[in-house]
Amino acid sequence: MAAEYNATVSGRVEVAPGLIILRVVPDKLPFEFKAGQYVVLGVKASAPRVDEAEGESEPSVVAGARLESPRLDSPGVGAAAAVAGTAESQAAVDAQAAAISGAVVDPDRMIRRAYSIASESRADEYVEFYLTLVMSGELTPRLFSLKVRDRVYVGPKAVGVFTLDKVAPGKQVLMIGTGTGLAPYMSMLRSELVCNGPRQFVVVHGARFSWDLGYRTELTGLARHCRNFHYVPVITRPAEDVTWRGRSGYLQNVIASSAIEDETGLPLTPENFDIFLCGNPGMIETVIGWAEARGFVRDKGHDIGTLHTEEYW
């Protein structure tokens, strides 16, 4: 059965150009999830796109033809996925699908992608997301054009194993994220941080500019009030952000410095910490290399490890 809208936008906060916090109220509440999980969001192909996004070619509305996020519940596009990635290959896929489907143009096709939930798992009034605009993207230019009271699709079930479940008692948690890769950590902190409790939490958040550091006020306040929470914001373009007095550079360099030990008083070892990595695959790969050389082991479902990852693309 075709997916239909089943939720309403209740809030939209502009963090910076190309970055928003979106709140959505599912028709059916409570919406159950574990902090750190993600869910599918969807908007129909006929929905408007923000003006600043790149143009979209006509074939992208051919039913079932366009490549959806490969890890999702999109219709059978397995063969398409292998060749997608260029304008030519997508056109070939579109043409092939059009031939098969009889070229049915379907403005009702639901475009769907995965998004980490940023809200607290116990709060049942809304579900919050932290989104970045991909100019050439299919879904985000439509998500960015949503207004309060607009309708949206939310997948029926939150999924994912990027949660705090497997962190052994007595261990500290280091959360490293780029851009909107902060989202699952917001949910974890809002749901599971015990202020001044025994477990230490460190958030290392990377963005290009200080104004792109979403949730900074909330995290700075949390760090002021809870001595077991540490917030390490890092920007990559300090030359264009002249008032910034904090850390700059790549996250991997910050991790390799003594920053975490300085914050927590503990060496960054697998005996002391579990490391979470979320967002940019390049950052994740680099930090994995560094951490594995120091004895951290990747979590692989049944084989519980001390390195947990969530790649966004």
Ligand SMILES: Cc1cc2nc3c(=O)[nH]c(=O)nc-3n(C[C@H](O)[C@H](O)[C@H](O)COP(=O)(O)OP(=O)(O)OC[C@H]3O[C@@H](n4cnc5c(N)ncnc54)[C@H](O)[C@@H]3O)c2cc1C
């Ligand atoms: C488990 C999971 C959780 C996710 N959670 C979030 C989240 O909380 N917030 C969020 O903004 N995104 C999140 N994403 C990414 C999201 O699913 C989409 O891929 C993204 O929003 C782009 O969708 P699109 O349809 O606009 O672009 P598409 O048409 O799907 O893709 C355009 C291209 O942009 C690239 N791309 C995708 N995401 C980014 C990005 N963030 N920055 C730069 N390039 C990118 C991809 O390589 C892709 O080829 C998550 C992805 C996964 C797998």
